[in-house]
Amino acid sequence: MANTVTEFDTIAAIATPPGEGAISIVRLSGDDAVTLADQVFKGKDLTKVSSHTINYGHFIDPKTREIIDEVMVSVLRAPKTFTREDTVEINCHGGIVPTNKILQVLLTNGARLAEPGEFTKRAFLHGRIDLAQAESVMDLIRAKTDRSMKAALNQLDGELSQLIRNLRQEILDVLAQVEVNIDYPEYDDVEEMTSKLLREKALDVCAKIEQLLVTARQGKILREGLATALVGRPNVGKSSLLNHLLHEDKAIVTDIAGTTRDVIEEYVNVLGVPLKLVDTAGIRETDDRVEKIGVERSRQALDRSDLVILLLNASEPLTTEDIELLQLTQDKKRIIVLNKMDLEPKLDLNELYQYVDKAEVLKTSVLKNEGIRELEEHIATLFYGGIENSQTTVLVTNARHIALLEQAKAALEAVLTGLEQELPVDLVQIDMTRAWELLGEITGDSYQDELLDQLFSQFCLGK
Ligand SMILES: Nc1nc2c(c(=O)[nH]1)N(C=O)[C@@H](CNc1ccc(C(=O)N[C@@H](CCC(=O)O)C(=O)O)cc1)CN2
Ligand SMILES: Nc1nc2c(ncn2[C@@H]2O[C@H](COP(=O)(O)OP(=O)(O)OP(=O)(O)O)[C@@H](O)[C@H]2O)c(=O)[nH]1
Ligand SMILES: [Mg+2]
Numbered sequence: 002m003a004n005t006v007t008e009f010d011t012i013a014a015i016a017t018p019p020g021e022g023a024i025s026i027v028r029l030s031g032d033d034a035v036t037l038a039d040q041v042f043k044g045k046d047l048t049k050v051s052s053h054t055i056n057y058g059h060f061i062d063p064k065t066r067e068i069i070d071e072v073m074v075s076v077l078r079a080p081k082t083f084t085r086e087d088t089v090e091i092n093c094h095g096g097i098v099p100t101n102k103i104l105q106v107l108l109t110n111g112a113r114l115a116e117p118g119e120f121t122k123r124a125f126l127h128g129r130i131d132l133a134q135a136e137s138v139m140d141l142i143r144a145k146t147d148r149s150m151k152a153a154l155n156q157l158d159g160e161l162s163q164l165i166r167n168l169r170q171e172i173l174d175v176l177a178q179v180e181v182n183i184d185y186p187e188y189d190d191v192e193e194m195t196s197k198l199l200r201e202k203a204l205d206v207c208a209k210i211e212q213l214l215v216t217a218r219q220g221k222i223l224r225e226g227l228a229t230a231l232v233g234r235p236n237v238g239k240s241s242l243l244n245h246l247l248h249e250d251k252a253i254v255t256d257i258a259g260t261t262r263d264v265i266e267e268y269v270n271v272l273g274v275p276l277k278l279v280d281t282a283g284i285r286e287t288d289d290r291v292e293k294i295g296v297e298r299s300r301q302a303l304d305r306s307d308l309v310i311l312l313l314n315a316s317e318p319l320t321t322e323d324i325e326l327l328q329l330t331q332d333k334k335r336i337i338v339l340n341k342m343d344l345e346p347k348l349d350l351n352e353l354y355q356y357v358d359k360a361e362v363l364k365t366s367v368l369k370n371e372g373i374r375e376l377e378e379h380i381a382t383l384f385y386g387g388i389e390n391s392q393t394t395v396l397v398t399n400a401r402h403i404a405l406l407e408q409a410k411a412a413l414e415a416v417l418t419g420l421e422q423e424l425p426v427d428l429v430q431i432d433m434t435r436a437w438e439l440l441g442e443i444t445g446d447s448y449q450d451e452l453l454d455q456l457f458s459q460f461c462l463g464k
Pocket of ligand 3: 239240241252253260261280281282283
């Protein structure tokens, strides 16, 4: 639970990146920020200037009265500041020496060097932002793409926090209602009513959490690439397709079945969709020891994949191995590619359509470069279709948030199993309350000090 902080000393840090630049900023925050700044400033009396003004003058060493730099000093009084404390920002000439000298003088005259993230931590401890918002500050700094920057900005705005708070309120409301039902049973079937109430709410909140987790998976794909397994019998043309999508002869292609013996991973950009393409050894029963290991790895790659591209050879009838693969992948997001369309067709389409949906099947000749563009477009549609269909603009990307959402979901699932097994209501309430607590850890409505230390220590110095 939230600890009460009694003392906020005055902290100082360089807020701009090290190195040469036009201007550097050294920042102070805390009760003595303005009086300390006034001691090291030659110009107006900073203790008397209006808040939110920037003031021209010189930075001096108060002991020697030596001028260190020509500066502009912003005076920002609590509470309308980033930290909610009195804040002073010294804008000096950019460069390593003047900036460090200024920091040194502040440190020898009463300020303490800020820990990484301590300014933002104070904003959190003073209640200006919640934990998810504080974390988004860091995500914003580290964002590598427009999309991830936007996700971080939305989170800084408190969009995720608001969603989480609403979920917590819903849980709290139902818990309160359950208490009332137990204490003042109005109806004879109070037990049944209470279970119904709990079940409906658990299902509802669970579904909303699942929606958030879907956005997390999409965020992961944007960062890490869509894990795509190329599978199929030996010799159907998996490695040829990989090379084609890569525009490079990476994998060895021969007409010998069993050419690829290990799993090959390559990143490809298919019409803007990042794919982590995994070429696998053709799956078949084999006595060759090396190939056997390769086949086992193929099965693992299949399990780990987000998308499966299953290749079939159009110039041969469907085999039992093909059918096995079709059945093995039927619950996966998949594309069936009928390759070698340039040869005389021998595969019976009617037989194939017993196992798959027509819409899943694409026809190609990798050798003749036919149908590849359609395949690429199909992959892109599958992917963007999923992203655009997401219900919310919130994109959960933070690993801590994802883990907590998953735990909260598990607690709600425990509520549902408990109700199914007709456990006493007070036991079910425990799991419901647990879900409420776990969600609270996302926003920092409940937290432990170690978490704060660990979290803010990942920040930049001066942030
Ligand atoms: N010079 C400078 N630029 C900066 C920052 C800074 O601290 N200093 N920031 C820091 O990273 C960011 C801006 N973030 C900020 C967020 C809140 C407040 C603030 O004063 N909030 C007050 C109300 C402000 C008002 O309405 O006037 C509050 O929420 O109570 C200031 C900066 C980016 N640019
Ligand atoms: N006619 C024809 N031949 C193709 C086509 N695609 C690939 N091939 C040939 O089929 C043979 C096998 O291709 P690979 O890409 O090595 O097949 P693979 O699925 O990786 O095979 P394994 O690694 O043994 O599992 C090679 O001789 C390719 O040139 C195609 O569309 N038409
Ligand atoms: Mg191969």
